[in-house]
Amino acid sequence: MSLLYDEGQQAIATESRRVLDARSDKARLLGLIEQTGVIDTAWWDTAREQGWTALAAPEEHGGLGLGLVELGLVAQAAGAATAGAPFLTAGYGVTRALLAAESSDTTAHWLAALASGEATGAVAFAEQQAPLPQRPLVRFAGGKLNGTKHGVVGGAKADIALVLALSDEGPCLVLAELAAMTPPAIASYDPARCSADLTFADTPATLLLNGPGVGAAALDIMAAMAVVTAHEQVGGAEALMGIARDYALTRKAFGQPIGAFQSIKHRIAELYGLIEIARANAIDAASKDGTPAFFRAAAAARLSATEAYDTAARDCVQIHGGIGVTWETGLHLHMRRARSLAVEQGNMLWWEDRLVTDLDGGLE
Amino acid sequence: MSDLEAFRTRGHAWLESVAPTFGRDARTGLSVEDDLALGRRYQAAKFDAGFAGINWPTEWGGQGLGHLEKIAFDAAEMNFGMPNGYFGISLGMPIPVLMRFGSDKAWAKERVLAALKGEEIWCQLFSEPSGGSDLAALRTRAEPDGNGWKMTGQKLWTSWAQYSDYGVIVARTDPTVPKHKGLTYFWVDMKAPGVDVRPIKLAGGDSHVNEVFFDDVKLTDDQRMSPVGEGFGVALTTLMIERYVATDSAGFGPPIELFVDLAREAEINERPAIEDGRIRSAIARNYAMRAGLEAITRRAMMMMEAGMQPGPEGSLNKLVAVRSRQKLSELAMDLVGTSDLAFDPHASTKSDWATSWLNAPTGRIAGGSDETLLNTIAEKILGLPQDHRPDKGIPFNQIPA
Structure with missing residues (x-):
């Protein structure tokens, strides 16, 4: 399967990025984390209006009939914007389970409601x-x-x-x-x-x-959600790398931009490596959905994307120095999101372990 | 089946057929001289079978196929342990430069054919004691001498110079201008009077690199391959010729499967190593990293097949793969412990952990050190500032030593 995005997929990437860039509001996101039990409704309205909830749902249930590759691209844009409301990934997980079940009025009802975004x-x-x-x-x-x-x-x-x-x-x-x-x-x-x-x-x-198939089905749903999450993590990590790069170009110390010091520029170059490896794994995994190679590819994507986002959050703040730890600058939005995404859909320890079980002779 | 697939299949079948004669097993226990002789026969057989110069024009003895066919064949060839290492640099850089910049085309064509058949070998004389990463700091001088030139100086880390017939070389022809501007590119006869090649034994025990001394070596002006003072540009061309080559996500060390096998057999405190979390973590992280590098390479191939320019992320392979191979090799040696200390200096870096470990530093330094590669990524891809360079713009002969 192709690892190259076609024109339609590139349009989804550009458009979702554009919409989220235009509507992102750091003050709103900072406000959200001072409250408990409040979701980013503005983001969810955008997701519904843009048809993102319908992307990976089948056409007969009101969806657009696309798949993990497209959903991943939207997740990447959401990750860059630390967008709120976690339902895109989870809704997709539920959709997969509903599709795997014997179809009934109940499954049809919820598939349509999830695709329209009416239900979460x-x-x-x-x-x-x-x-x-x-x-x-x-x-x-x-x-x-x-x-x-x-x-x-x-x-x-x-x-x-x-x-x-x-x-x-x-x-x-x-x-x-x-x-x-x-x-x-x-x-x-x-x-x-x-x-x-x-x-x-x-x-x-x-x-x-x-x-007997439940274990494998649950694992497959978990892997699919992990691939969506990996895209979200890549989006977040890439955004942080850009922020770090821009800051290193403008902030001066000892008479030159701090980006001219190897201790800074190498740190950012290392991030580039982690992000490109994670991105390649995420694209590869999305393209392998439905094949026997999917689980290993999803695990590789999950592990490398978690490492990339965590490292980017850590290093981006470090490169900013004091200003990086202030509430206003908002880098902690990414720090927080990096950690939530790291522990949702199974943490690194779990994925490392499952992957090695698979490499050591297959899953039970 | 696509043409590319058909070519890959044909290449693989040919490699299978000659593997008993030239492959890993046939080479076991050979002296370097015998191995080189076998290598020359292999290269000739490759030429006869139509697998030499795959992506070179037919008028230069090549096959006139694409870059993808070449990478496909190289990737398949890598699995057989063929004696092709002696020709990698020769055919990879000096010969393509000769095809492009050689002034006497008839003579160049003879050399290209001889090199393709493994009869002649070319080396590349760039690095010096005073400059590896900083190529333009080189000190070897070429001065006008009658109608030609006279060259004096010392090169270092020149691979296979001791077996080379010719070399390409960058020398300083004008020390009164800034360092990049006073360089000129030549080819040199490695058997000429005044050329002295001295092999250097490396930590791993082999001696494929050399120091090469030039003592008033005469060059005709026909041997000049760049305009005077424009040698640095040609040298950069040389380094850019093969941006996408067949890569190895294992960093030319053992595959991860070999580590899993070892972990299955080994024990830690009388418990199976494969059940130890540290070992499992190392396996998983290395697997994920290698899978990512392989996906980058596959995507680059797909882009080239579609007529697109692959992204710069291809440059990550060497940086990431070799240093992780170094660490994984150390961990494998920890697992073995003192249970099997016997060391075979001729073992392959692809199948022996100790050999892989001992030779790994070379991979992190040759062809661009980790630090140089990080600088390149930061500056060329991410647009970060160049390092402070106190010698910038200063005439070479006024740079403080």
């Missing part, structure tokens, strides 16, 4: 420190869910959640409506994520998938 989705796989528990503690029996999912991204605001639960037959994927629940948003270091612990108490849910 969250993915609730993790429990305690396990991003993808093999034997979930949350139980599904008699059409009802019981138990707690921790730190569900967007969980405080989403309309539906895709939940990995344990039934009598083993792990299963179910869809729960969250309308009746009012989970409090967690006051985290990145409150715009609106993460929440979802505690189910005889909550009605619809079975989407069960049987």
Whole structure:
């Protein structure tokens, strides 16, 4: 599959970047992180208006029938803008599960609602420190869910959640409506994520998938979301590299721009290396969706993009010196986002481990 | 099947067919001289089979195919351990420059054919004791002498000079102008009187590089390949000829699979190393990094196939791959511990961790040091300022030593 963007894909990249550049407002984003339980509605309205929610949904469900490559490009633009509202990635995860399930009125309804952006989705796989528990503690029996999912991204605001639960037959994927629940948003270091612990108490849910394939299906959804996230991380890292470069060109010390000192210029050049490796992995993974090589490519994208964004956040602030740690300058928006994206969809430790399990003779 | 695919298949089939005669196993235990002789026979066979000068014009003895075909063949060839190292520089840089800048075309054509068949070898005499990264600081002098020139000086790190018939060289013809402006490009007969080649034994035990002394070596003006004072431009052309070459995300060290194999066998505190988090982390990080470099290369190939100019990120391969190979080799040696200390100085860097480790520094220095590459990325790609250069614009002979 091609690793080159075609004209349509290039247009998506340029347009999403242009729209977000025009509507980005650092003051609004800074305001968001002083509150808990508030999402960036302006961003979500933009996403709906631009059709980003529909990008990767099938045409028969009101989508545009495109895929991970296109969604990744929008995520990259969102990452550069530290855009709020985490539903683009999670909504896509839910969509994948709905498509993998036997089709019904319920699946059709939610697929259309997610594509239009009318409804928002969250993915609730993790429990305690396990991003993808093999034997979930949350139980599904008699059409009802019981138990707690921790730190569900967007969980405080989403309309539906895709939940990995344990039934009598083993792990299963179910869809729960969250309308009746009012989970409090967690006051985290990145409150715009609106993460929440979802505690189910005889909550009605619809079975989407069960049987021996559930583990692989959940892993595939996780990998797909990781690829979207990797694009978002690349966008954030690239934005930081640009900020660092511009600052190094204008800020002077000891009679010259600080960018003329190798300690600074090499730091930025190293970022370039990390970002280009992550970008190449992200594009490669997106192009391999649906092939047997997808998981390894997604893992490579996830690992390199996390390293790139974390390093860029660290180094960009360092290059700025004192001004970099002020609230106003806002580099901490990226610092916070870099860390949230690093722990959502499975952290580095989990991905390293799963990748090596795969390299050491395949997944169980 | 595309033409490129067909060519790749044909190349692979030919390589398979000659591997028993020339490949890794056939070379095991050979002296350098015997290996070079085998290499010359391999290069001749390659020429006869139509795989030499793949992307060169047919009038110069080449195959008239594209850059992609050449990279495809080189990448396949890399897997067989063929004795082609002696000709890499010769055919990679001096010969293409000769084709382009040689004044006597008939003579140049004879040389090109002889080099393509492995009969003659050319070296590139750039670096000096006073300048590696700073090429324009070179001190070898060429002074007018009758109708020609007389050259005196010393070159360093010249690969394969001891087996070379000819070389291309940059010398200073005017020390009264700033350093870049006083240089001129020549070719030189490596067997001429006054040329003295002395091999340098490297840390890994091999001696493929040399120091070369020139003592009043006579050059005719026909040997000049640039206008007087414009040699630096030609030298840069030389370095730009092959921007996209067949790369190796393993940095010419062992593949990651070999490390996984080792981790499966090794133990840490009586527990399997493959279950140790530090080892798993190293495997995963290296895998991700190499996958990224490979994706960069594949994307560049696709761009070239589509008639587009690949992006500058191709320059990352050498920087990133070699230094991570160095660290991974150290970790592999840690895993082995004292259980197998026997060292084979002739082992391949692609299959032996200790050899890979011992030779890795060369890869981080030759052909642009890590630091020089970082400067290039910062300045040429990211638009950051040049380093402070106190010798800028000052006549060469007034630069404080």
